[in-house]
Amino acid sequence: MTSPVLQPGSGPIPAATYLPSTPDHVLWGRLPCATDAPVLTVDPGTELTLDTVSHEGILEDQGRDPADFFGRHGVVDVLDDAIALAGSDDPHRFGIDGPHVVSRPIAVSGACVGDLLAVTLLEATPRVPYGVISNRHGRGALPGEYPGEGMPLFSAFAGVSDDGTSGLLPLVDGGERSVRFPLRPFLGIMGVAVPGGERPHSVPPGPHGGNIDISLLTAGSTLYLPVQVDGALAYVGDPHFAQGDGEVSLTAMEGSLRATVRLDVVAREDALQRFGELAGPLAETTEYLVPTGMDEDLDVAVQHCVRAAIALLQARFGMDPRLAYAYLSAATDFRISQVVDVVKGVHATIRKSDFA
The missing domain is CATH 2.60.120.580 (Acetamidase/Formamidase-like domains)
Known part of the structure; x- marks a missing residue:
């Protein structure tokens, strides 16, 4: 429940x-x-x-x-x-x-x-047991189109399933049927x-x-x-x-x-050996190393992310930059983190198991 x-x-x-x-x-x-x-x-x-x-x-x-x-x-x-x-x-x-x-x-x-601060x-x-998803005019990926003419704000109320694992959003306002999606x-x-x-x-x-x-x-x-x-x-x-x-x-x-x-400190010397010189945030999950790129221009954000990924592979695994570039094209997904925060974000998902 x-x-x-x-x-x-x-x-x-x-x-x-x-x-x-x-x-x-x-x-x-x-x-x-x-x-x-x-x-x-x-x-x-x-x-x-x-x-x-x-x-x-x-x-x-x-x-x-x-x-x-x-x-x-x-x-x-x-x-x-x-x-x-x-x-x-x-x-x-x-x-x-x-x-x-x-x-x-x-x-x-x-x-x-x-140094690096590690936030785990x-x-x-x-x-x-509820959340809200909002859209305001002039914002979002489709500014001027949504939430609709004469409606400066649209806030969708989303419920949580009884078992606490899913979000529930109605298909239409006031309707009884809902779409169900995982909570993460x-x-x-x-x-x-x-x-x-x-x-x-x-x-x-x-x-x-x-x-x-x-x-x-x-x-x-x-x-x-x-x-x-x-x-x-x-x-x-x-x-x-x-x-x-x-x-x-x-x-x-x-x-x-x-x-x-948990807040940990990675001393500069250790950080350089593990990750190289970081210009911005780097994430790590159980499966992935996740370098990031940010810019108001999404194309430039992608370029920053690719450069950060190449530098990470070079520092972490001693990989030749040209081969790292090739590997990223063959094996790594570059995902759009968000496009709604003025500065757009891109992150790469480099599988750690590939280098085991």
């Missing part, structure tokens, strides 16, 4: 260190920078559990009142931290700031510029702070990570991020229940998660 609603502090909390999503523990619409004070300082190897809050249902064009928004869909038990954030005096500026809610930064002792997702548990919870945003005193917008991803929206990064995966400020100042947010590569309509099935992560 579907798990009970995980209100702040209730239910299983796997790690000894717990960070709730109370208004003083999160940023809304912006990502941490070097001048932000850490909300926690942890040693490398620390596991911590964080509650995350989805932006769907709390945004201004949805009323900034999640109890009312979800109540219209028959939801009685709405997350207290979502209600608290929406009703707080947080100076979120709709249309200027991004939509995403992220944790305030977590400092990792000993992390230095040039150990567990991602839905906090509620992951965090759309994992990142490190940028240098300087200006917080980045939460939407475009970059070398700092941020809103990379790679659907492969489910439990058991690791994201490696080049540390840009001492202490790394890590953060997570933008919880997803499910997403197709591309995320074409602007959002995926967005829903709040309780996430348990």
Whole structure:
């Protein structure tokens, strides 16, 4: 049966260190920078559990009142931290700031510029049995076509099956028949702070990570991020229940998660031997090495990803670059991570077993 609603502090909390999503523990619409004070300082190897809050249902064009928004869909038990954030005096500026809610930064002792921060997702548990998929005019892969004339916003309410494994979306508004698709919870945003005193917008991803929206990064995966400020100042947010590569309509099935992560530091010398010089995020799953490429131009993002993949094969396996290029063409899928976050993302899936 579907798990009970995980209100702040209730239910299983796997790690000894717990960070709730109370208004003083999160940023809304912006990502941490070097001048932000850490909300926690942890040693490398620390596991911590964080509650995350989805932006769907709390945004201004949805009323900034999640109890009312979800109540219209028959939801009685709405997350207290979502209600608290929406009703707080947080100076979120709709249309200027991004939509995403992220944790305030977590400092990792000993992390230095040039090292890699490894963020491993150990567990991602839905906090509620529902999610939302939204489209706004001027956004998504088909701006101007959807959600439709005279409709600036369309928010589709998606349920979760009784066994908790599938999302359910009606075939037509108000209809009884639904399409059923697998839930694969992951965090759309994992990142490190940028240098300087200006917080980045939460939407475009970059070398700092941020809103990379790679659907492969489910439990058991690791994201490696080049540390840009001492202490790394890590953060997570933008919880997803499910997403197709591309995320074409602007959002995926967005829903709040309780996430348990482990934060490790890979020293620069070790990082160079294992991965080469990274210009941006690199992911690893049990099956794949996943280099990334990003740019506002999708063609350029593909080129960046191909170059990153060649450099990774050269550093990791000593492969000749020309043969690496040939191998990638014959054996590796290049997937569109997302096309809706201003800076478009591409990721490659290099099978580790090919080099066993």
